[in-house]
Amino acid sequence: DGGITQSPKYLFRKEGQNVTLSCEQNLNHDAMYWYRQDPGQGLRLIYYSQIVNDFQKGDIAEGYSVSREKKESFPLTVTSAQKNPTAFYLCASSITGPYGYTFGSGTRLTVV
Amino acid sequence: SQQGEEDPQALSIQEGENATMNCSYKTSINNLQWYRQNSGRGLVHLILIRSNEREKHSGRLRVTLDTSKKSSSLLITASRAADTASYFCASPNTGNQFYFGTGTSLTVIP
Numbered sequence: 001d002g003g004i005t006q007s008p009k010y011l012f013r014k015e016g017q018n019v020t021l022s023c024e025q026n027l028n029h030d031a032m033y034w035y036r037q038d039p040g041q042g043l044r045l046i047y048y049s050q051i052v053n054d055f056q057k058g059d060i061a062e063g064y065s066v067s068r069e070k071k072e073s074f075p076l077t078v079t080s081a082q083k084n085p086t087a088f089y090l091c092a093s094s095i096t097g098p099y100g101y102t103f104g105s106g107t108r109l110t111v112v
Numbered sequence: 113s114q115q116g117e118e119d120p121q122a123l124s125i126q127e128g129e130n131a132t133m134n135c136s137y138k139t140s141i142n143n144l145q146w147y148r149q150n151s152g153r154g155l156v157h158l159i160l161i162r163s164n165e166r167e168k169h170s171g172r173l174r175v176t177l178d179t180s181k182k183s184s185s186l187l188i189t190a191s192r193a194a195d196t197a198s199y200f201c202a203s204p205n206t207g208n209q210f211y212f213g214t215g216t217s218l219t220v221i222p
Contacts, residue, residue: 006154042200043155043212058209060179063180098143100157101202101210108152 003027006104007089012112013078013085021076021107023091030096036060037088037106046089047092049074050096078109086111116144116213126217131188133216135201136181144177145210146186155200158186174199193222207215 004025013019023032031050035043045058049068063082068074074093078085088108092101125131137144143162147155161168161177161184168175174187190194195207198217202210 008153035212040214042214045209048209088152092155098160098162098204099146100145100160101155103147103153103156106152110195 004091004102004104006089006107009105009106010111011107015111016080018077018079019109021078021089021091021109023104024072024074025075025093026072026074027093028071029102030071031094032068033092033094033101034058034064034066034074034076035090035092036089043090046076060106063078063098074098079081085109114189116203117212118199118213118216120216122217122219125138127191127220127222129191131191131195131218131220133186133199133218135184135186135203135213136192136215137184137201137203138182140179140198141203142185143204144184145200146173146175146184147212149190149198149215151197158199188218191218191220193220208214 002048007022031046034046037043044060046064047066048056052071055068091104094101100110119134145160146158149155150190159170159175161175172189192213198215200215202212216220
């Protein structure tokens, strides 16, 4: 079955550590996205990529980094520069054009 | 930002009743989408309505779009307990990035 997989489902980070969230899709979608969701809030765009080896900052990119070396993969690194990283992180993908997004099931990151 | 805003923030209804939630957006769009999110899960795409459409149906869902008022509504008819979720509208920015509103939390009481 085609889909988008995020791992891990839960992640705990000590202050000062970098952590990487995985996002893999087998839908052959060109575009991929990372969103952050805080409790009771909407989604805020962190980074997006419309093609391999290219990505753009979203509204809240500070303290995050991404790579897009393969079409299927778009990992997100939460760096120690992100001061308030505790949140629910959602990855999505889409084909180019006005079409819906397919979302992963999310990673809940907690700083301990 | 073209972030849409849903209204109301929370809605509680009895099973079998209809649920209506609204979305307003800020600038011109070529399409608008609605998504559903169950607690602790990812979002699921429900329906896309294009700017030249006024109404669209999918099963028990009915979406309307009024581009003159920059607003859209999602109607869920004959609601079920399984419809309990948060519902988001998403409007596009330049390019293919969508901005999501803060959502309407729907509770359907059995």
